[in-house]
Amino acid sequence: MVKMRLVALALLLVLALSLSGIAAAQDSVTLRVWTGSSSPAENEFKEAQFARFQEANPNITLDVLISPDYGTQIQAAFAAGDYPEVFTAGQFDFPSYVDSGLLMPAGDRIVEPDDIYPSLQAAFSDADGNAYCVPKDFSTLALFYNADYFEQAGVDAPTAEWTWDDMSAAAQAITDADLTTADGIEVVGLSAAADRNRWMAFFWGNGAQLFNDADEVVFDSPESIASLEFYANFVTAGTGAIPANLGGAGWNGEAFGKGYAAMTVEGNWAIGYLRNDFPDVNWGVVEIPTAPSGNKGTLTFTECWAVGANAANDPAVADAAWALVNFLTGPEEAVANGNEGFGPMPARASAAEAWLAAQGDVGAPFVAGADYAWAPVFPLGYGDFTAAVDEGTVAVMNGEATAEEAITEAAEIAREIQAEG
Amino acid sequence: MAEPAVKSVPTASAAAVTTQQSAKRQEIFAGLVFIAPAFVILFLFMILPLLVAGYFSLTDWNGRRPLNQEGAYEIVGLRNYEQLLIQGRRVDDFYNALKNTVYYVLGVVPTQTIIALVLAVIVNQKWMRWRGFFRTAYYFPSITSSIVVSMIFLFMFSNTGPVNGFLSSVFPSYKPVTWLANNDGVIHNFLGVLGITENSSTFLKDTEIFRISLWDWLSGPSVSLLTIMILAIWTTIGTMMVVYLSALQNIPAQVYEAAYVDGATAWQAFRKITVPLLAPTTFFVITLGLIGTFQVFDQIYVLRNDTTRETTMSVAYLVYDFAFGSLNDPRMDRATATAVTLFLIIFVATLIQRRITGGDQAK
Numbered sequence: 087m088v089k090m091r092l093v094a095l096a097l098l099l100v101l102a103l104s105l106s107g108i109a110a111a112q113d114s115v116t117l118r119v120w121t122g123s124s125s126p127a128e129n130e131f132k133e134a135q136f137a138r139f140q141e142a143n144p145n146i147t148l149d150v151l152i153s154p155d156y157g158t159q160i161q162a163a164f165a166a167g168d169y170p171e172v173f174t175a176g177q178f179d180f181p182s183y184v185d186s187g188l189l190m191p192a193g194d195r196i197v198e199p200d201d202i203y204p205s206l207q208a209a210f211s212d213a214d215g216n217a218y219c220v221p222k223d224f225s226t227l228a229l230f231y232n233a234d235y236f237e238q239a240g241v242d243a244p245t246a247e248w249t250w251d252d253m254s255a256a257a258q259a260i261t262d263a264d265l266t267t268a269d270g271i272e273v274v275g276l277s278a279a280a281d282r283n284r285w286m287a288f289f290w291g292n293g294a295q296l297f298n299d300a301d302e303v304v305f306d307s308p309e310s311i312a313s314l315e316f317y318a319n320f321v322t323a324g325t326g327a328i329p330a331n332l333g334g335a336g337w338n339g340e341a342f343g344k345g346y347a348a349m350t351v352e353g354n355w356a357i358g359y360l361r362n363d364f365p366d367v368n369w370g371v372v373e374i375p376t377a378p379s380g381n382k383g384t385l386t387f388t389e390c391w392a393v394g395a396n397a398a399n400d401p402a403v404a405d406a407a408w409a410l411v412n413f414l415t416g417p418e419e420a421v422a423n424g425n426e427g428f429g430p431m432p433a434r435a436s437a438a439e440a441w442l443a444a445q446g447d448v449g450a451p452f453v454a455g456a457d458y459a460w461a462p463v464f465p466l467g468y469g470d471f472t473a474a475v476d477e478g479t480v481a482v483m484n485g486e487a488t489a490e491e492a493i494t495e496a497a498e499i500a501r502e503i504q505a506e507g
Numbered sequence: 508m509a510e511p512a513v514k515s516v517p518t519a520s521a522a523a524v525t526t527q528q529s530a531k532r533q534e535i536f537a538g539l540v541f542i543a544p545a546f547v548i549l550f551l552f553m554i555l556p557l558l559v560a561g562y563f564s565l566t567d568w569n570g571r572r573p574l575n576q577e578g579a580y581e582i583v584g585l586r587n588y589e590q591l592l593i594q595g596r597r598v599d600d601f602y603n604a605l606k607n608t609v610y611y612v613l614g615v616v617p618t619q620t621i622i623a624l625v626l627a628v629i630v631n632q633k634w635m636r637w638r639g640f641f642r643t644a645y646y647f648p649s650i651t652s653s654i655v656v657s658m659i660f661l662f663m664f665s666n667t668g669p670v671n672g673f674l675s676s677v678f679p680s681y682k683p684v685t686w687l688a689n690n691d692g693v694i695h696n697f698l699g700v701l702g703i704t705e706n707s708s709t710f711l712k713d714t715e716i717f718r719i720s721l722w723d724w725l726s727g728p729s730v731s732l733l734t735i736m737i738l739a740i741w742t743t744i745g746t747m748m749v750v751y752l753s754a755l756q757n758i759p760a761q762v763y764e765a766a767y768v769d770g771a772t773a774w775q776a777f778r779k780i781t782v783p784l785l786a787p788t789t790f791f792v793i794t795l796g797l798i799g800t801f802q803v804f805d806q807i808y809v810l811r812n813d814t815t816r817e818t819t820m821s822v823a824y825l826v827y828d829f830a831f832g833s834l835n836d837p838r839m840d841r842a843t844a845t846a847v848t849l850f851l852i853i854f855v856a857t858l859i860q861r862r863i864t865g866g867d868q869a870k
Contacts, residue, residue, distance in 0.1 A: 281813055469836025
């Protein structure tokens with residue numbers, strides 16, 4: 087009995103303490119902040135950012151969750167209607183977040199908006215141009231090349247002035263040179279993942295679009311077909327291969343790092359990977375070659391800090407939430423992000439220099455890409471269309487269909503979806 | 508002691524009735540209490556989600572709109588099922604996934620059952636040395652995480668991996684197969700050896716059922732899927748073997764002794780005693796195998812890549828793909844419709860299998 091009483095007393099004490107804690111917190115604002123966990127370096131940086139914000143804003147308490155299973159967790163929270171006030175959103179999630187009414191419109195709350203790359207802010211705005219979310223950082227694609235193979239095959243190293251034809255010719259020459267790796271695998275010109283989010287860099291580079299200005303589906307334009315043909319031709323002609331067929335590599339970066347391919351199209355996340363895992367490979371990076379249209383294109387992958395629609399109910403919470411988002415994405419933190427120099431580039435042009443200084447020369451082509459990059463995101467409801475593009479990409483690269491067939495089929499589906507409204 | 512009991516018959520029987528009644532009531536109560544935890548868990552984590560999934564399969568919910576918000580979803584009736592099963596842009600995806608899954612089930616379940624039975628009989632022999640070691644060795648893959656096992660297979664079946672290395676050292680003319688990136692159907696390959704190709708029969712090539720040609724229906728599992736099937740067989744035989752082993756040890760030794768006295772050979776004893784007496788276990792093993800293989804997901808999640816997307820797509824993976832595969836256009840409604848359809852398929856398959864293996868007679 088005495089024991090029971092002690093336990094009950096202890097419970098009461100705990101309850102009283104936690105109640106007083108709530109009472110004390112009522113004077114200030116508590117924000118739930120959720121984000122995904124990535125590299126240890128980036129997690130540490132985020133923690134440090136939150137600490138700096140806390141120091142400057144003692145009346146705002148942050149309840150931070152950095153989760154390795156972020157996507158599932160936040161989706162469950164959304165479905166339950168009990169979600170964090172501040173969270174990160176990816177470009178692919180963004181359209182459905184807006185449609186589901188989960189984001190608070192930014193209005194004119196974003197600080198120094200002109201400094202943010204327009205292509206990134208566009209990825210986080212609705213069709214009418216209203217911004218909802220502030221870009222945090224981004225990655226673009228560029229062409230990685232193995233300098234040693236180019237030298238051994240007697241081919242001039244790529245430059246920013248390269249065209250598609252130069253790239254094809256170099257892949258051919260290197261494949262013909264019959265180079266082999268230490269473990270006896272023949273080196274091909276290009277490691278080409280059968281991935282929509284690689285070849286579509288050439289799609290937009292060639293001036294192709296899903297819709298024209300009159301909002302008609304023009305996915306099956308000659309420019310579109312030519313871009314898939316160009317990319318898939320490396321594999322069907324044998325001057326390139328998908329990574330799985332290059333020593334069973336899991337992705338382009340691995341196939342390239344292990345020396346199975348002389349070139350590959352990848353993002354700036356591959357820089358750190360190649361430096362850490364393959365320090366002996368002598369590689370370089372240039373911008374993606376110029377399309378026959380005379381333009382360049384690349385893809386961007388970006389993430390933003392968003393304020394939940396639930397914060398809009400309470401002006402104090404909304405102000406605190408936007409203060410945090412502006413702090414995290416503001417010019418000062420963007421430079422701090424750049425100085426850290428891990429994977430992605432800060433979303434502000436003013437911080438590019440800091441990132442380049444930390445990253446070295448190889449970062450320059452990725453920064454240059456920000457000017458002509460496209461976020462490869464299609465409107466909400468076009469999931470069947472992207473599935474058709476994915477399927478078609480694989481079919482073309484396996485030699486089971488022509489680029490024209492695959493593109494035409496996907497375009498038909500896009501028209502069908504558009505007609506359904 | 509008997510005398511007073513007889514004397515007090517009327518009162519005692521009345522008391523006995525009441526005590527019997529209350530004992531019965533108590534028994535029912537105790538029974539309910541005992542099954543309550545299991546029932547609550549089953550209800551909360553199996554039955555309720557199933558009903559909820561069934562409900563959402565009739566809506567247009569995207570899985571993200573807060574459910575406490577006005578207009579989070581609308582009831583659309585059977586539209587999701589119609590688009591999945593009858594006509595729609597993803598009908599061929601569903602039937603393709605179903606085709607792969609059926610080939611997977613037909614390949615894995617009989618093979619793993621037979622191998623498990625044979626292994627169990629072998630490690631049950633008294634003359635066998637290191638029985639404990641073999642039992643542990645065969646059981647080991649089953650208790651290893653399927654993700655870990657898949658990673659090992661990823662390495663073993665890679666182009667330069669041990670499997671190709673072994674094959675090329677034994678058969679010098681062997682041309683390395685890219686096991687995990689090969690979309691050719693094994694039945695197609697076999698027919699190809701016989702000289703039959705897609706163009707041999709215009710009937711097979713041009714007859715389409717659900718936008719998939721008859722020729723493609725007959726593809727068999729792709730080489731990549733076959734690799735995944737080998738993995739599934741390898742990991743599950745251990746569990747099935749243990750089940751068989753425990754049943755084997757329940758067969759009385761006298762039955763065998765009597766048979767041997769009558770002059771039965773070892774093979775006859777196996778055919779006429781072991782197999783029939785294990786029938787209830789076989790029913791159990793096949794049912795477990797059927798349900799497990801129809802739901803194959805994790806091995807495929809690890810072992811597939813962009814290029815084998817179509818030929819390794821299982822129905823369970825399609826559920827995931829609809830719900831979470833497209834961040835741009837999540838379709839929880841369609842995913843739940845697919846999940847409910849898969850449930851019904853497994854239900855029917857188990858009923859059929861029960862008929863065939865005579866599970867209802869099994870004690």
